[in-house]
Amino acid sequence: MDLLRIKDFTLVARYGGFGKAARATGRPKATLSRRVAELEAELGLRLFERGSRDLRLTEEGLALFERAGQLLTELEEATAAIASGGKIPRGRLRVSVPLLFAQTAMGRLAAGFVLHYPEIQLEVTADDREVAMIEEGYDLVIRVNPKEDETLIGRPFLHDRQILVASPHRTRPSGDGVVPVIVRGATGQQKSWKFITPDGASTMMVNPVLSLSSMIMIRDAVRLDVGVASLPLSLVFNDLNTGKLVKWGDMEGPAAALWALYPSRRLLSPRVSAFMAWLKKCFPEGTSDELANFIE
Template sequence: MDLLALADFNLVARHGGFGRAAREAGRPKATLSRRVAELETSLDLRLFERGARSLKLTEEGRALYERTGLLLTELEETATAIASGGRVARGRLRISAPLLFSQTAMGKLAAGFARRYPQVRLEITAEDRAVDMIEEAYDLVIRVNPEPDATLIGRIFLRDRLVVVASPELAQPKNDAPMPAVTRGSMKQSEAWSVTTPSGASTMAVTPVLSLSSLVMVRDAVRMGVGAARLPLSLVSPDLATGTLVLWADVQGPEIELWALYPTRRLLSARVSAFLDYLREAFPKGTPDELAAYVGGSLDVKKHTDT
């Protein structure tokens, strides 16, 4: 297979058209079109559906792009590393990270990383959706409790847990009466939270009174005493330490796990390896108190069940 033709095909697929690919690479559009046509002929496959105003990958074209794009990147990075005399972290590094982690910790992480690795152009997008790394050209994604994905590998670098907190001015309901609650996302008329208190496992009946799209907004509303909420311990630990908020219960369920994920490949790029090492250095234990301390708080509260 002609590697140059394959590289041209990947260029066109990545930019979604011959014109955009030609402008990006500074090469004639006709040359790219001819090279892709030659590749289609050699493979006896149609790689693109060509419309009057659009260009779309066929099923076979998409499979070829997903399988060869990373390999070509590895070849390029290997050649660059050899030419520079070693694996130097350089080039663009695109990362997708959850909104809450981005708001609380990623700014500090990004600044420190940029100072240590000035040859890396770091680009971070804060969003909670599960991005398509291949289609959207991300080098690394950070996800919360991700679903298994055979195309990605990675590691857990932080763990957290949910707790029920409220303002000390808010009285905890008695006799199983529902309590006012602040929730993230869609608001139900009523619901029950499975929790653990000093008395053991139980449920809390709640009536949502406020629905917000951000956990930081939820925490700020809870501080005002409008209702209780389920929030990550790392986010509220400074408030618990100062008494701005009080701990009512631990939420039952799995831990919150933050994963750093990247495409499965034998040769991991130097810039991704550098960022993974930087995460490990920032959070060597990966605990909620470590995250709270990193973003400027402290954690002096033990698990509710230990008190």
């Protein structure tokens, strides 16, 4: 079986079309189309359903893409390791990270990484959705409190928690007073918040007055005393120290853990190993204040 045909097939499957794959890789569209047709003829199977505007993998095509993509990646990693003597990580590394982590920390982290490993071409995508690593061609993903997934392994490298913060000019109401709050998501759905103070558990009646899609925007609105909000400790750590914000309590619920994950069925590449080691170097203890000081 011709490996070039399989490689071109995985390119088309990864990018979702012949034209998209050709533009992304510089391979001629006609060549990609011909090689995929030859592979389908060789296998006696249709690998793509071809519509007027889109291209979709068949069940057989998806199965081949998942298996072939892993094998080709391992082959590329093995040849790269041999070529470099197994010492210097090199090649492309694709990473998906949550939006807030990207906005606050990833720029500095990524810049330091590529300066330390100049032979690695790092590509970072900020996305809060749960990407499909193998199908979308990612080598590593960072997720907050990920669900159990037997196809992925990794470790937590940062821990954070949600706290209730307000402007220092706002007084916490007593009794049944309703507090204006800023939320991430739809307004009007939340009636009360539960949080923990040094005196014990407390419940506060809330009125969502503003909805914003970014935690950074929420923090800025709290600074202007629009309302109170639940925010990660790391994001407001320095504001608490300088008195720009005050803490009313700890929000109920589990702490947030950021995990670095990669496919368990693939060999751990030198690039992924290097990135995991870099995360450990940047956050040796994995605490909220470490992250706060990193993004300062």
